Amino acid sequence: MDFKIEKGTLLSGLYLAQGIADRKSTMPILANVLLRTEGKERLLVAATDLNVTVTAELPAQVGSEGGITLGARHLHEIVKALPSGIVTLRRADNQYAEVRAGKVEYKMVGMADRDFPKLPNHREVSFCKVDAATLVDMVDKTFFSISTDETRYHLNGVLFDCDGHGDKAHARMVSTDGHRLSKIERTLAGGPKVQGVIIPRKGLAEMRRALEGVTGEVELGFTKSHAFVRVGQTALSVKLIDAQFPPFEQVIPKDSERHVAVERESLFEALKRVSIMSSDKTQGVKLSLGEGVLRISSDNPDLGEGREELEVGYAGGALTIGFNARYLIDLLSQMDTKNVRLELNGELDPGVIRPIDGEDYLGVVMPMRI
Secondary structure: OEEEEEHHHHHHHHHHHHHHOOOOOOOHHHHEEEEEEOOOOEEEEEEEOOOEEEEEEEEOEEEEOOEEEEEHHHHHHHHHHOOOOEEEEEEOHHHEEEEEEOOEEEEEEEEOHHHOOOOOOHHHOOOEEEEHHHHHHHHHHHHOOOOOOOOOHHHOEEEEEEEOOHHHOEEEEEEEOOOEEEEEEEEOOOOOEEEEEEEEHHHHHHHHHHOOOOOOEEEEEEOOOEEEEEEOOEEEEEEOOOOOOOOHHHOOOOOOOEEEEEEHHHHHHHHHHHHHHOOOOOOEEEEEEEOOEEEEEEEEOOOEEEEEEEEOEOOOOOEEEEEEHHHHHHHHHOOOOOEEEEEEOOOOOOEEEEEOOOOEEEEEEOOOOO
């Protein structure tokens, strides 16, 4: 096998591949990227960790057909360091590969392409075209509250639903780690009809990378076991989590006794300032409500105290409640409106934050004893 390809083209194919290749796997070949010629003018570049797979079909001048797998990270570093222009890659004896550009030459140890895992076939998927910016925004607004606890497998991803109603298709993403929950609902014109699928954390992160800088539409599709995103000649497949997402609607309070209107930026900055004095472990802060005022405080025996007072729209009874400041800050950082509303009941009840006069987005945060 040998082929010639423009350096920038090959780099674009290796960018996602080197992030997905699994260097920690007990299967050494999963740390490699697959390079396989297809006809006389196309090169397939692929990488997988068995859960997330990326394939890119790149234009190339193929001298002789064949394939090889090479260390994804090292190949990416080598190609990145090469001078601009045409890169030549040739498979030599004993699964070695020679990589040349100008007067620079590398020799890499590879592995046989026949040992590379079978790739999910995106050509068999029925794709829908959706707005890339909307999809990215929905991922950003739910990604931070995905659980990282591997024992809670069903919480290690985002729940995705879409009713498939053409230009008026309504989509929803929900994530929770048991301490907080975020939910976003948006119109996703052209979205597919799919219900109750859970897209895992790493897959979402790679989808976000694949959509970086993409404007206009992107192709989105689902099978029973995988989610697919296709951008131009690059296709990303993500193995769905085979589990039941918890009944999250039961966690969201239906009615709240106390509604507090507050400027988002003021609350965001106050929480950051006061949490400096909170415990590194719990990052706990107290929110004390009075008529027209919200006092935020933090006491730490090892450091001292922090206090700040905000003017708010509130006319109810007094309440003091504790929260993890980081959970509130994460939510507020994803809200775009000038003002937000805190919805609270008792000191042991979850609190809700949502934009005022904004999109259908909310976060639920469980209280903590401080």
